[in-house]
Amino acid sequence: MKTKTTLIGLFPRPEYLVQATRDYDRKRISQDKLDEIFELAERQVLHTERIYSFDTITGGYLKWQDIFRPFTEIWCNTKAGPLTRFFETNTFYRQPIFSGAPKLEGNFNDWISEYASRLILPGPYTFKQLAKSDNISIVDIASALGQCIERSRIDHIQFQEPSINHMTKDWHQIRIAYDWINDAFPDIHKTIWTYPNDICPIIEQLKNLPVSVIGFDMFQYCTDVKTSLSDVGIGLSCVDPTVTIPENLSYIQTLIDQIVDHSQPNELWIGANPQLDLLPYDSAVNKLKVLGDIKYGVV
């Protein structure tokens, strides 16, 4: 089986871009200059993705300040609210606040690279859970995400769903949202990526969703699980964003082999980690090399 590689989350900004955003905030450089530096940085990420022969490329989504930010800018009835801690990290997102059903009003394509072949979106369930969204339904969110998918014309879509874990009880709602997306976009390749939780207790529910690939943190996966995954593809987060020491390639390869042997998926994707932006840029680039090495068997 061919191993496919990809970025699966926001990529950190290079140091010169961090400095440029600071300079812009302090009114030391113009919007045009900042845009120019964003473009340069995006080209650098695209180049890195190509060097490692990633099967889908993203450009790193460098303009996104958190996974919800574009939508609070370009959807009506949606605004960026208070800073809120993003799960167990020392990073924060601005909580989206809905005053009514969201609809696309701005230009979504301003937020994604023109070369991107993989669209990474917050999943509708995570969006609903982490936003202030009492007055809207999960389908309202799925529908607004659908407008973005349509505009992007990208045919590999990945939904980030860190809010789905073993405590999740709203499977009926999740199913409705993903059915809606599948009905609207039957022909695109859809991936749902959960992190950083152990998916074993919820593997049956995930399998029942109409997606092509289920992505998860492979270090959390337990091969004791009895469920076969032969009807779907799997995506494995296989590097660790919480340390900067070199990864143990042979150990990672062995784990991948074990999981593939055990689950017999019909597709295998490996990605660095949805939370690679917990690392500085240079360290994150080092992690990407691991994917290239595994893909080409340099272990």
Next chain:
Amino acid sequence: MELFETQEIGSLPKPTLEDMAIYGSKLKLDLLEFEDITQKRSDFNLKFLKSIGLNYIFDGEAHRIEMAEHPYRSIVGANFIGHVRSFDNKYFRKASVVNVPIIRNPYHSDEYKFITRLCNDSVLKIPVTGAYTLAEWAYNDYYISQENNQYSRYSRKNAQVNLVHALARNVIRPTIEDLIRHGAHRIQIDEPALGTHPDETILAVKGFEESVKGLDADFSIHICYSDYAKMFPAILEAKSCKEWTWEFANRETSLYDPYSILELFKEYKDNRRIGLGVLDVHINTIESAETVCDRILRASKYLDNPELIRVNPDCGLRTRSWNVIHQKLSNMVIGASLARKTI
């Protein structure tokens, strides 16, 4: 000592020269002339908080860049490897621990000495980032690389325990000892990282005790945004802590009273002070004095002892504007006074 004393809890925004000119004039603050912007800010923050009428204050951490980066600048055995986003376009330099961490120099003493020149130390409460949070917010490369399998949960846990103890012993304790030598006697240990890992309370408590046990000061522990119930009863083993300074207001809804968790202290017969979070620092809505008063009175009922309560914001107010900060803290002081009259 009066009931419901009020206190600030952590960092404030870094005021610009314009902020200081506007509020200095508006509040008639007697600001001193300093060449150094940090010293100006420190002076402004102290006088800003004092003018509102808080009982215990600090300088809004004007001398510090960020609560993890600041200590790591003074630690041998840790290197900064680049910037990681905190939020929006705000980044902090994240450290990688590459060897046994040892303090180069106590990193709060100069700041404390400066502040005591401006302010009577009887009203000061100095925040110090705790060992658990310092460990959580760095890359633990050294101790993980000492383990046989860098990916196993057991190895990770073991490496984390080793780092917390090393930081407590070699970094935090010498820092606090030096602060005490310089007269500090009210010290708040900040452990926000515990908020996201309540299952690691035992480790955080051990780190705390190793940092402060036997030292002569009034220690509090600040934690925020956690499932506090999960920290019980392990948290109570922090025997050297005299005050639990926690966030509450942020989680209040029409259906949920966050102060009800205080009943656990009663249940466990724990009679230590509570630093009661009554202001949500994540929203611009200004809590009225009546709301603050109501929160204090509710908490008093759950504790059965109003004397245990000190009143503070949930956390540092650094993400709010000066106008919002002023209104919120002013209402907090008035609300505490209302509660005093009502009870």
